[in-house]
Amino acid sequence: MGMNSASFLKCAPAFAALTLLCACGGDLKRARESYRLGDYPRALRLFESELDRHPGSFEARYGYAVVLQELSLKKKALGDDEEEDWAEVVRSYEICSRLGGDSGTIAENYAISLFHLANKLYLREKYEPSLEYLETARRIDPKNKYVLNLAGIVQYSLGRYQEAQETFEYLIAEDPGFVSAYLNLGNVLWESGSEDAALVTWKQALTVSPDNQAIIKRIESALQKIAGS
Amino acid sequence: MSFATGDFSDWSLLGEGGEAQIFRARQVSLDRMVAIKRLKLSSIGNEDEVKRFEREAKLCASLSHPSLVQVNDYGSDGSFYYLVMEYVQGVDLGKMAELGSAYVSSGNVNVTGNMAMLGLPAFPGNGGTADPSSGQGLPESLKIHLARQMVEVVDFIHQKGILHRDLKPENFMADYTGRIKLLDLGMARLRTQGFPQADHHGGALKGTLAYIPPEILRGHGPMETVSEYYSLALVLLEIFSGARYYRGKSADEVVSLIQSGISITEIAGVPSSVKALLSPYLNPDPAKRPKTLEPLLKGLKGMQSNSLALAGGREALEAVIRREQKAWLWAMVNASESTGKIEEAFARLRELLESDPENADVQAKFQELGERMNVAHETAPSAEAAPEKAPRRRVGRPGSAFANARMRFMAISASVLFIAITGSFFYLQGRPDFDDLGRDLMQREMSLLSKENEAGDKPVPADARRPALLPYGVLIVTGIPKDYRVLVNRVRYPAGGEIHLPASRHLLEVQDAGNRPVLRDSVAIGGGEPTVYDFSRRAGKP
Numbered sequence: 001m002g003m004n005s006a007s008f009l010k011c012a013p014a015f016a017a018l019t020l021l022c023a024c025g026g027d028l029k030r031a032r033e034s035y036r037l038g039d040y041p042r043a044l045r046l047f048e049s050e051l052d053r054h055p056g057s058f059e060a061r062y063g064y065a066v067v068l069q070e071l072s073l074k075k076k077a078l079g080d081d082e083e084e085d086w087a088e089v090v091r092s093y094e095i096c097s098r099l100g101g102d103s104g105t106i107a108e109n110y111a112i113s114l115f116h117l118a119n120k121l122y123l124r125e126k127y128e129p130s131l132e133y134l135e136t137a138r139r140i141d142p143k144n145k146y147v148l149n150l151a152g153i154v155q156y157s158l159g160r161y162q163e164a165q166e167t168f169e170y171l172i173a174e175d176p177g178f179v180s181a182y183l184n185l186g187n188v189l190w191e192s193g194s195e196d197a198a199l200v201t202w203k204q205a206l207t208v209s210p211d212n213q214a215i216i217k218r219i220e221s222a223l224q225k226i227a228g229s
Numbered sequence: 230m231s232f233a234t235g236d237f238s239d240w241s242l243l244g245e246g247g248e249a250q251i252f253r254a255r256q257v258s259l260d261r262m263v264a265i266k267r268l269k270l271s272s273i274g275n276e277d278e279v280k281r282f283e284r285e286a287k288l289c290a291s292l293s294h295p296s297l298v299q300v301n302d303y304g305s306d307g308s309f310y311y312l313v314m315e316y317v318q319g320v321d322l323g324k325m326a327e328l329g330s331a332y333v334s335s336g337n338v339n340v341t342g343n344m345a346m347l348g349l350p351a352f353p354g355n356g357g358t359a360d361p362s363s364g365q366g367l368p369e370s371l372k373i374h375l376a377r378q379m380v381e382v383v384d385f386i387h388q389k390g391i392l393h394r395d396l397k398p399e400n401f402m403a404d405y406t407g408r409i410k411l412l413d414l415g416m417a418r419l420r421t422q423g424f425p426q427a428d429h430h431g432g433a434l435k436g437t438l439a440y441i442p443p444e445i446l447r448g449h450g451p452m453e454t455v456s457e458y459y460s461l462a463l464v465l466l467e468i469f470s471g472a473r474y475y476r477g478k479s480a481d482e483v484v485s486l487i488q489s490g491i492s493i494t495e496i497a498g499v500p501s502s503v504k505a506l507l508s509p510y511l512n513p514d515p516a517k518r519p520k521t522l523e524p525l526l527k528g529l530k531g532m533q534s535n536s537l538a539l540a541g542g543r544e545a546l547e548a549v550i551r552r553e554q555k556a557w558l559w560a561m562v563n564a565s566e567s568t569g570k571i572e573e574a575f576a577r578l579r580e581l582l583e584s585d586p587e588n589a590d591v592q593a594k595f596q597e598l599g600e601r602m603n604v605a606h607e608t609a610p611s612a613e614a615a616p617e618k619a620p621r622r623r624v625g626r627p628g629s630a631f632a633n634a635r636m637r638f639m640a641i642s643a644s645v646l647f648i649a650i651t652g653s654f655f656y657l658q659g660r661p662d663f664d665d666l667g668r669d670l671m672q673r674e675m676s677l678l679s680k681e682n683e684a685g686d687k688p689v690p691a692d693a694r695r696p697a698l699l700p701y702g703v704l705i706v707t708g709i710p711k712d713y714r715v716l717v718n719r720v721r722y723p724a725g726g727e728i729h730l731p732a733s734r735h736l737l738e739v740q741d742a743g744n745r746p747v748l749r750d751s752v753a754i755g756g757g758e759p760t761v762y763d764f765s766r767r768a769g770k771p
Contacts, residue, residue, distance in 0.1 A: 062667065066667050069670060069674075070670065073674070105667040105671045108671045109670060109674070112671065112675075112678070115678070141569075142569040142570075143569075146675075146678040146679075169269065173309075176306075196276070223735070226736075227736060
């Protein structure tokens with residue numbers, strides 16, 4: 001009994017150290033709580049404060065990037081998001097990814113933030129840099145079909161019809177239920193002069209999504225154009 | 230026509246052409262490897278391509294010969310057209326023709342053709358181009374063995390009234406046992422179907438320019454069996470000599486060279502007996518070529534009976550095939566790695582390492598990917614499991630060191646305290662919960678993107694943004710003879726079925742079996758009852 005009590009007492013310093021560590025994680029805890037409550041500005045400040053003490057903390061870096069992404073998303077919902085907002089989110093994820101930690105979702109969120117930045121650039125007709133970010137996003141999260149879809153759209157906008165066609169064909173092969181890819185592939189084929197192939201592609205989209213108005217309208221418009229020519 | 234893609238797993242791209250892709254896949258229900266040819270989506274709208282694909286399936290299925298690839302299934306899953314075929318582990322003879330006699334003995338196999346096709350680097354162990362002057366190659370006995378089968382299978386399809394129309398080294402494959410397989414009957418035609426139109430369809434010659442006989446290039450007469458004899462003889466000459474006569478040259482150069490003919494006597498490295506057999510078939514004048522393949526076949530059989538080294542030849546062939554397979558696996562490793570499928574890449578690398586354990590590049594890659602996988606496993610979230618491990622070990626042996634009830638109580642108390650403290654530490658550090666929050670954000674983002682992409686019509690041309698939405702109607706065309714085709718607005722539909730169209734006026738065309746329009750009409754489709762169009766009543770009317 002005595003021996004066991006002694007062993008138990010030997011563990012006390014370890015417990016004390018753990019308790020101390022708990023106290024040190026206070027900012028992270030508060031940041032997380034603020035984040036959960038939707039108080040993003042406070043969460044951001046607290047993650048920053050934690051980063052001042054531990055610049056190499058993966059958790060703090062990831063939290064900081066996630067909160068920045070939430071803030072940019074909020075702006076986006078209001079139509080106020082800017083290229084710089086997403087560039088900052090991307091930078092945060094980029095630093096975070098260098099730390100070598102793994103939250104299980106960093107690749108997905110990093111790729112999405114790159115998608116948003118690329119989308120802003122695409123909307124401003126900055127196609128070349130947009131495509132570069134999308135290529136990075138594709139390397140980070142090859143499964144993100146929205147990244148590929150936008151990449152195809154940007155290739156299309158750059159007049160690279162063949163590349164765009166291949167991107168959309170790949171997307172359809174990977175996910176035959178992704179209607180956007182059919183619509184966009186049809187558009188590329190249509191613009192390339194392959195009208196029959198475009199119509200077949202859109203009709204295939206209708207087998208996947210029979211009531212999709214965008215597809216129905218596109219087919220009708222195309223048929224009217226053919227009938228009128 | 231319906232095709233269950235769910236029955237196939239482990240798809241790997243074997244190669245890709247202009248119109249189709251070829252995959253290797255496992256057929257789950259029968260647990261066997263198959264080759265699947267899939268028509269590219271961009272070709273589906275091209276009726277010629279779809280017809281050609283169907284024709285290939287039907288022709289292959291109707292023929293039975295050990296040197297023809299067996300077709301197991303054909304159909305469409307609604308998106309793609311598929312042709313499921315026997316999977317042949319082998320090497321196409323194009324590679325032998327390219328590298329000639331140095332192919333095996335030098336140990337340098339040029340696989341850049343395959344790798345460039347896949348957009349991937351060449352296999353490190355095979356790098357470099359063979360030196361055609363470096364000596365021995367596949368033994369003559371094996372070449373004769375392969376040539377005899379090539380002649381036999383071409384003779385077989387000719388006897389069935391079929392011309393292949395694209396004979397070239399790449400369309401012959403040799404398997405491990407030295408068995409030849411003739412591939413790609415997509416261009417093949419029955420002689421009764423008429424060759425001239427097919428050969429000059431739309432003004433463009435079909436087939437591979439380097440193997441088209443001079444009379445077809447000059448536009449003299451239809452493709453005939455004697456024309457194909459020329460192509461076959463040229464292929465055989467390339468296999469024996471290891472030279473490509475017209476490859477890598479411009480179209481004009483090829484046409485000029487083919488028309489001037491081959492000086493077969495000047496070709497080095499081909500036994501004179503083989504030259505004597507092939508020479509008559511390479512005559513630029515089709516009228517002067519032999520009328521059957523019998524003399525060639527007889528000659529090759531005679532030569533084969535005199536040869537002794539077939540077994541050694543097969544070993545050489547096996548070596549070539551193994552190198553090709555390694556090159557292909559290496560390409561697949563790179564493809565999997567570049568798309569982030571590290572575990573898949575690792576599995577293929579393991580397969581590669583088993584067949585080539587001494588290759589330093591493969592070993593290095595194996596180590597690199599292994600380390601990356603280990604890192605991934607170590608950094609995977611494990612905080613939830615960690616706190617319980619140590620206490621479990623301490624109380625996990627009841628009845629040995631912890632027989633005393635008081636001691637057991639102390640141990641349990643310590644464990645509970647330890648779990649509580651470490652648990653609260655991780656809770657306060659927040660990592661497991663934080664993962665959830667990151668996941669929540671990711672899921673919300675994906676959901677938002679999905680909604681934004683439902684329309685997905687960013688690049689739709691302006692004219693399509695605000696079209697009038699019309700109700701749909703049904704058109705049924707009756708009285709169509711068999712083999713006739715129905716086209717509405719230039720899109721082909723199955724005859725006799727319901728055709729769903731917007732309620733509007735549409736262009737209807739009916740074509741005969743030779744694709745000639747026999748009726749063109751404008752048809753108004755209403756939004757209510759189906760519109761029935763009786764072709765038999767209207768045929769012949771302008």
